[in-house]
Amino acid sequence: MQADTSDRPRRPEMALRHRARARWLAASWPNPARLLTPLARVGPRLTVAFLSVALLLPLIGLVAVNEQYRASLHAAQIEAENVAEQVAHTVAQPAEPGRPVLYQQPAQLQRYVSGVQRDDGRDLEIVGLDRRILADALPDDQGRLFTLDGGGEVAATMRDGKPRSFLEISPDFPDGIEVMAVPLRTAHDSIVGAVLLEYTPLHRELLAAGGVTRQVIVAASLTGMAAALMLGYLLSRDLVRDLRGLTRTAHLLAAGDDAARARVGSRGELGELAAAFNDMARRIAAQKATLTEQAVRDPLTGLHNRRAFTQRLDETLARSRRSGAPMALLMLDLDHFKDVNDRYGHPAGDQALRTVAALLARELRAVDVAARLGGEEFGVLLPGSDQDEAVLVAERLRLAIARCPIVCASVTLTVTTSIGVVSYPRHARTADELSRLADEALYLAKRGGRDRVCGPSGPDQGRSGQR
Incomplete structure (x- = not known):
């Protein structure tokens, strides 16, 4: 005959109670490390x-x-x-x-x-x-x-x-x-x-x-x-x-405030530490600026690279939305650039790219943005310019590039360019759409015989080289 064990606590329950009591004691007991x-x-x-x-x-x-x-x-x-x-x-x-x-x-x-x-x-x-x-x-x-x-x-x-x-x-x-x-x-x-x-x-x-x-x-x-x-x-x-x-x-510098500097009243070791700290902060800021510049600049031409150009396009478009002002996007591609590399060599091609980049920087306004997007392709942002004004600028750039001599060693040559022009809000309202339409306009200029300016629908949207 088995004894009645219904009133006895089971072993698992007792173990759970002991563990709960141990956790309670551990939580209530003061932590020496925390006190110190x-x-x-x-x-x-x-x-x-x-x-x-x-x-x-x-x-x-x-x-x-x-x-x-x-x-x-x-x-x-x-x-x-x-x-x-x-x-x-x-x-x-x-x-x-x-x-x-x-x-x-x-x-x-x-x-x-x-x-x-x-x-x-x-x-x-x-x-x-x-x-x-x-x-x-x-x-x-x-x-x-x-x-x-x-x-x-x-x-x-x-x-x-x-x-x-x-x-x-x-x-x-x-x-x-x-x-x-x-x-x-x-x-x-x-x-x-x-x-x-x-x-x-x-x-x-x-x-x-x-x-x-x-x-x-x-x-x-x-x-x-x-x-x-x-x-x-x-x-x-x-x-x-x-x-x-x-x-x-140090926290400000870590948060990205490169202008933060330490100011201490001590002239002893802490003053020396603050001076060394500030000198280190200046060096870090200078190196950061150099790295930032290198990250957004094309090493060959010194213009903005594609990444920086995309960011500036988003920023310019956002400002235009807020202010209601127009803006324009130009896509430039040098004509027959592969022939230049094949005939005169890559140094001549590099010199051509540098010459065109210098011309863009010279011809554009301070608020305009020029970038090398890759290979022989360039991009230009014209804040505050509508389609007609952008076409005039593109035509001026086309003529200036065609007339600019490119000197490389004992060789002097010239290149032409095809340009696609689109504007906000006339043609598109998003950066992706503007970029797509500008590429299409550039393709139309290439297909139309090169050395010309085209809008999204062809030469009738802008002023071509024959006008």
């Missing part, structure tokens, strides 16, 4: 760098202030230790075995301590091994038990002979006083007590003297931070602005 993308740009990186420097300067200042403060404390302790050692050396007279002189002459010791306090303002206290006060700046305390050694520093000094500095707090001095304890040794290096020197005034004096230095350090740190922030802002602003200008210029 802004730092790949110069502006944010400079900002982070200068902010780091600006924050580092106060930190360095705080460390310097702390070190200077500790140096002042250490200097005060060293000075107090030296004074206390000098006092200890003075009062530690050679003693008889078992009983130092300072125990035998307490009155003299008290007078010495009182004199030091009176002359130098130093508060001294001498404590014996039994923790009794042998001499004090206050005579009334002499002979009393020393009870302010709560931290055990004095006892430790008399035990191991190491000087110690500590803060003594008493009801009379709730804020505490700085005390230096040094061991009192005999000539035999026996510790017989301790000299306690209050150096609070010295401590405060050195801290006050170092306070000016600390203030200067803090002020210098804050000034450096402000200068770093300002310098970072100015450099980031100028650098990013110039880099964005270069990027914008």
